[in-house]
Amino acid sequence: MTGQTFFIKMVDDLVDFADHDPELKDGLRWVDAEAQKKGLSFYDMVYQILYKHDLATKAKEWVDNK
Numbered sequence: 001m002t003g004q005t006f007f008i009k010m011v012d013d014l015v016d017f018a019d020h021d022p023e024l025k026d027g028l029r030w031v032d033a034e035a036q037k038k039g040l041s042f043y044d045m046v047y048q049i050l051y052k053h054d055l056a057t058k059a060k061e062w063v064d065n066k
Helices: 003-020 022-038 042-064
Strands: none
Touching: 003 022, 003 042, 022 042
8 A cells, every 4th residue: 555545545544434433524525625725625725734844843842842
């Protein structure tokens, strides 16, 4: 399984799980709306959000360890 295939399956699983979690479902609707505004695929938007979160987390850890 490639990294891209794994990511897509992970996002698909998250979408399936959202049927049981109204807050998650609302969040995914927001992500979808943002993706449409920016002309991106839903998967690309999820990736961008996770990437930015990861960078912010690493930057905070770096600052905290200085």
